[in-house]
Amino acid sequence: MTSPVVARPAAEPTVVKGGPSLSARVTSFMPVIALVVLLAALTIADPGFFTQRSLTAASMTAAPLIVMAVGATLVVLCGGIDLSIAAMASLSTVFLALWLPSLGALSTPAVIAAAAAFGAVQGVLHVVLRIPSFIVTLGGMSVFSAIALVVSDAGTVPVTDNSTLNWLTLYLGGIVPMSVVVALLVVTGIWVIMRFTPIQSWITATGYSESAARLAGSPVDYVKIGAFCVSGACAGLAAVMLVSRNFSGNPSMADNLLLPAVAAIVVGGTAITGGHGSVWRSVAGALVVTLLRVGLPIVGVPSAWEQILYGAIIVAAVALTLDRSKVLIIK
Amino acid sequence: MTSPAEDVDVAAARPQPRRGVSLRDAGPPIALVVVFLVFAALSSQFRSIENIQNILDAAAVLGVVTCGITFVLMMGSIDLSSPGVMGASALAVALLVQNNRNDNDFGLLGVALAVALGAALGALSGSALVLLKVPSFMTTLGVSAIGLGIATLMFSGVQPNISDEMLGSWATERLIGLSYLTWIAIGCILLGWLIQRYTRLGRYAFAIGGAEEVLSLSGVKVAPYKVAVFTLAGAFYGLGGVMVTSQLGAGLVQAGDGYDFSAITAAVVGGTLLIGGRGGVLHSAVGVLLIVVLTNGLVQIGVSPYWQGGVQGFIVVAAVAAAVIPQRRRNQVVK
Numbered sequence: 001m002t003s004p005v006v007a008r009p010a011a012e013p014t015v016v017k018g019g020p021s022l023s024a025r026v027t028s029f030m031p032v033i034a035l036v037v038l039l040a041a042l043t044i045a046d047p048g049f050f051t052q053r054s055l056t057a058a059s060m061t062a063a064p065l066i067v068m069a070v071g072a073t074l075v076v077l078c079g080g081i082d083l084s085i086a087a088m089a090s091l092s093t094v095f096l097a098l099w100l101p102s103l104g105a106l107s108t109p110a111v112i113a114a115a116a117a118f119g120a121v122q123g124v125l126h127v128v129l130r131i132p133s134f135i136v137t138l139g140g141m142s143v144f145s146a147i148a149l150v151v152s153d154a155g156t157v158p159v160t161d162n163s164t165l166n167w168l169t170l171y172l173g174g175i176v177p178m179s180v181v182v183a184l185l186v187v188t189g190i191w192v193i194m195r196f197t198p199i200q201s202w203i204t205a206t207g208y209s210e211s212a213a214r215l216a217g218s219p220v221d222y223v224k225i226g227a228f229c230v231s232g233a234c235a236g237l238a239a240v241m242l243v244s245r246n247f248s249g250n251p252s253m254a255d256n257l258l259l260p261a262v263a264a265i266v267v268g269g270t271a272i273t274g275g276h277g278s279v280w281r282s283v284a285g286a287l288v289v290t291l292l293r294v295g296l297p298i299v300g301v302p303s304a305w306e307q308i309l310y311g312a313i314i315v316a317a318v319a320l321t322l323d324r325s326k327v328l329i330i331k
Numbered sequence: 332m333t334s335p336a337e338d339v340d341v342a343a344a345r346p347q348p349r350r351g352v353s354l355r356d357a358g359p360p361i362a363l364v365v366v367f368l369v370f371a372a373l374s375s376q377f378r379s380i381e382n383i384q385n386i387l388d389a390a391a392v393l394g395v396v397t398c399g400i401t402f403v404l405m406m407g408s409i410d411l412s413s414p415g416v417m418g419a420s421a422l423a424v425a426l427l428v429q430n431n432r433n434d435n436d437f438g439l440l441g442v443a444l445a446v447a448l449g450a451a452l453g454a455l456s457g458s459a460l461v462l463l464k465v466p467s468f469m470t471t472l473g474v475s476a477i478g479l480g481i482a483t484l485m486f487s488g489v490q491p492n493i494s495d496e497m498l499g500s501w502a503t504e505r506l507i508g509l510s511y512l513t514w515i516a517i518g519c520i521l522l523g524w525l526i527q528r529y530t531r532l533g534r535y536a537f538a539i540g541g542a543e544e545v546l547s548l549s550g551v552k553v554a555p556y557k558v559a560v561f562t563l564a565g566a567f568y569g570l571g572g573v574m575v576t577s578q579l580g581a582g583l584v585q586a587g588d589g590y591d592f593s594a595i596t597a598a599v600v601g602g603t604l605l606i607g608g609r610g611g612v613l614h615s616a617v618g619v620l621l622i623v624v625l626t627n628g629l630v631q632i633g634v635s636p637y638w639q640g641g642v643q644g645f646i647v648v649a650a651v652a653a654a655v656i657p658q659r660r661r662n663q664v665v666k
Contacts, residue, residue, distance in 0.1 A: 081468070129652040134409070134468055135595075135605065139644035142592055146641025154637060259476055272469060304487075308480030311415075311473035319463035 030320070031268045031284035038291045046298045056177060060245075062290035063179035064089070064238035066283055068257060069264035070187050071234025073282040074227040076265055079207045079274025080133030082228065084122065084140035085235045085261055088115055089254035091148040092239030097157035097249030105164040112236040118144065119232020123225035148251035157249040168244035179241045184283075186237065190230065191279050203227070207274025259310045264289045266317040273322055359601050359617045366621060370628030377631045387513050390623040392574045394516040394616060396587075397594040397601075398523040399567025401615040402533070402560045404598050407540040407607025408460070408467035410561070413568045413594060415478025416452045417587025420445040420572030422485040425582025428495035438497055446569040452478050453565015457558035467561075475591070482584040491582045501577040512574050519567065523612035526563070536560050540607020589640065596647040597622045604654050622646070 026033075043050040068085050075082040092115050099107040118140070126136045159165075170178045194200040202223045205213035214220050238257075243249055268285030270277025289310075296306055371378040396413055403410040426432060427441030435441065452474055459470040493499060501511040527533035535556045538546045547553050568587070575586040601618025603610025625646075626639050 125648060125652075129648075130655050131648060131651045132605065135651050136648060138592060138595070139648040141644070142589075142640035143644035146638050146644065149637035150635055150641075259472070262472065266469075272466070302484070304480050304483035306480070307476045307483060311476030311478075311480065313473075314476070315459050315463065315465055315470055315473040318465045318469045319459075322465065 028269060030317075031281055031288055034267065034288045035284055035291070038288060038295060042291065042295045042298060045295075049295075049298060052175060056171070056175060058290060058294045059180045060177040061294065062286055063177065063183040064241045064254070065257060065260055065264060065290060066180075066183045066286040067186055067234045067238045067241065068254075069261045069268075069282040069286045070183075070190065070279045071231040072261055073265050073268075073270055073277065073279050074190070074203065075133065075224075075231050076270050076272055077203050077207050077274060077277055078224050078227050079210065080126065080224065080227070081262075081272065082119075082122075082137045082231045083134055083258065083262075084119075084137040084144060085231060085238075086254050086256070086258035087141040087144040087148070088118060088232055088235040089239040089242065089257065090251055091115075091118075091144040091151075092236045093243050093246075093249035093253045094148045094152045094157055094251055095249070096239060096243045097159050098151065100159055100161065100164065107164070108240050111240060112233050115236025115239070116229050116233035119235070120225055120229040122232070123228030126228065127221045127224050145251065145255075152249065152251050154251060159243060159247045159249070162244070162247055165240065165244040168241060179244070182237070182241070186234070187279050187283055194279075199223070199226075204275050207276070209275075259307075259314070260289045260293070261286075263310050263314050263317070266314055266321060269317075269321050271321045272318055276321070356602060356614070359614065359621060363617055363621045363624065366628065367624055370624065370631065374628070374631040377628055382627070382631070384508060386620075386623055386627050388510050389627065390619050391510070391512040391516040392571050392578070393590065393593055393597060393623065394619045395519045395567055395574060396571040396590050397597045397615045397619050398519050398612055399564035399571075400591075400594040401523065401598050401603055401610065401612050402527070402536050403467070403564050404595070404603045404605060405527075405536045405540045405607055405610060406557065406560055407543070407605075408557075408561075409595070409605070410456070410471045410564055411468060411591045412452065412456050412471035412475040412478065412565070413571070413591040414585075414587040414589070415475030415480075415482070416449045416565055416568040417478075417572035417575060417590060418482035418584045419452060419478040419485070420449045420569035421576045421586035422482045422491070422582040422584065423448050424498070424573045425491040425493050425576050426485060428493055428498050430491045430493050430495070430582075432489060432491040436495070438495065441495075442498070442573050445573050446566050449569020449572065450562045450566040453568070454558055454562040456565070457561030460561070461554040461557050479584060482586075486582070486584050493576065493580055493582070498573075498577045499580060501574065502580075512577065515570075515574065519570065520612055520616050523567075527612050532556060532559055532563070537608060540604075540609070542608075592640070592647075593622065593643060596643045596650075599647055599650045599654070602654075605651060 039050070048054065068089060072082045072085050092111050095114060096107055096111045099110060103110055122136050122140045125131060126133050168179050168182065172178060172181050194203065202213070202218045202220075205216065205218050206220050206223050210220060235254075239249075239254065242253055246253065264285035265277075265282050266272060266285070267288050268277065268281030268283070270281055292309060293306060296309075297303065376382060396417070400410050400413065424441055424445035427435050427437045427444055429436045437444070455477070456467065456470045456474040459465055459473070460467050463470075501515070504511055506514060527536070535546070535551065535553075538551075539553055539556065543553060568590075571590065572586050576582050579586070597618035598610065598615045599605065599618070600621050601610065601614040601616070603614055603618075622643065625642065629638065629642065630636050
């Protein structure tokens with residue numbers, strides 16, 4: 001009988017502290033604010049930007065990034081990080097280009113399944129061998145790149161018959177690119193599955209406090225493996241979108257998407273310490289990053305600044321969103 | 332001489348039964364000898380004198396970069412910034428010595444400036460770590476991007492080819508059979524070892540990795556040492572970028588591509604733990620040789636060079652897993 005009585009006073013202070021401070025509130029709206037400010041600034045810089053045509057083009061560029069960032073968000077929500085997504089997507093573009101002639105329409109699900117399997121392998125290694133996720137995925141990154149180089153013989157694999165991927169380049173209602181629709185469907189799907197099953201709580205619990213989640217009986221290991229699996233599958237889907245647009249697969253095609261994807265996640269406000277965040281935040285983050293990418297040349301900034309900006313953004317956004325109560329010693 | 336020797340004994344005796352520690356320290360050198368003998372038996376080309384020279388020359392840049400990253404790993408942090416830092420310093424040195432883009436001819440001063448640029452970028456990572464409290468893998472990922480951006484700005488579309496004889500001779504001239512670059516690397520490893528062994532910076536880097544809380548509770552201000560370690564690492568990467576420029580005869584943005592991962596692999600294989608507090612520069616030097624011998628040997632026996640990165644990926648995961656197994660029960664939470 002005494003134990004609930006003891007538990008209650010301990011719970012009270014956390015409730016009081018739980019109210020969001022001003023800075024917390026601003027940070028939580030940061031991606032949306034940044035998005036609006038960027039749109040406004042770009043429209044002022046170039047009135048031609050806020051037209052249906054250029055917005056359509058920009059959103060089409062954003063689609064693979066959205067998918068990749070959302071997949072990796074699940075890993076980040078669990079408290080890990082997936083640095084292999086870009087290499088995984090590059091490898092998937094090679095697989096897709098190689099498999100299209102023989103497998104036809106089946107090659108899309110095959111590639112996504114293969115990427116999911118690779119992701120799951122990384123998850124299993126992380127969970128079973130207890131290796132930090134960034135080392136596993138850094139290792140995975142170089143293994144995937146190596147496989148892609150060997151399989152493609154270090155060259156571009158052209159896609160001659162694009163008919164089975166053509167649907168991704170169509171426009172819904174003549175306005176919205178099909179790839180964007182697919183990306184949003186995937187995000188909605190992941191969100192719905194998480195929201196209406198215990199998965200959401202499991203992931204959040206794992207991210208906030210893994211030991212507590214374990215003691216409470218959450219299937220922490222399976223949740224983590226699942227997160228890596230989904231992250232891989234999303235990278236595979238992003239690869240399908242890239243191939244449908246570029247008509248080829250290349251062992252380094254998506255390599256330059258790693259930083260934008262990480263930036264999208266942290267700019268969205270998902271804390272890399274885990275627990276706090278959502279997939280929709282990463283969608284907003286991906287849109288912000290895409291607008292920066294598209295917008296810098298419009299304003300007349302040389303593209304070299306893009307890299308510097310990503311670096312600064314990542315550090316700044318992580319500094320704003322980090323849950324400092326959890327990590328006493330920052331390594 | 333007595334006091335350092337005593338300290339080493341204490342450090343070795345404390346954490347584990349002595350036999351386990353000595354086996355851990357002896358493992359990488361034994362593996363190096365075994366791998367070397369296996370390849371020597373398999374390939375006659377491998378055991379030629381020229382190939383051994385090649386191996387040592389190929390190890391030079393990685394040796395310098397690994398020397399830098401070892402200090403960061405000893406603290407228990409991680410550093411992914413070497414591609415950016417090396418790219419920036421490679422471009423800086425290519426534009427500062429005699430080249431086809433401008434009339435600069437600073438010679439050694441140019442090299443020093445490029446190394447200083449590397450150190451400055453390292454200091455940036457370190458400051459972001461201690462001031463903004465952002466974990467090091469994120470700050471260094473960011474600084475890597477910043478370095479690549481700076482390099483691209485300096486590149487500005489035209490590749491700077493160096494015509495400086497001094498810098499060019501580093502890669503081509505030989506002294507007692509080894510290229511100047513290899514001697515520079517040996518010097519760096521010696522310097523790194525001296526820093527690690529005889530300076531406060533090196534000692535504290537170990538201590539930060541071993542027990543940061545204890546150190547700060549004992550009244551040591553940890554933050555400046557952390558920044559200093561990242562600065563030191565940045566300087567080593569800067570020198571690595573200069574060395575790559577000397578090898579290629581031109582400044583390239585991609586000068587440091589992949590060196591972050593190779594250096595981490597080499598350090599980990601040599602016995603430097605990612606959680607910090609273990610290993611050292613000499614361990615890492617063995618790791619570098621192991622990686623380079625493995626890469627060279629695999630090419631000699633006919634494995635596609637494209638597999639290089641993949642092999643390193645497997646090795647690093649295996650090495651980290653092997654290092655973690657004794658403590659699996661203890662640290663339940665792995666992020």
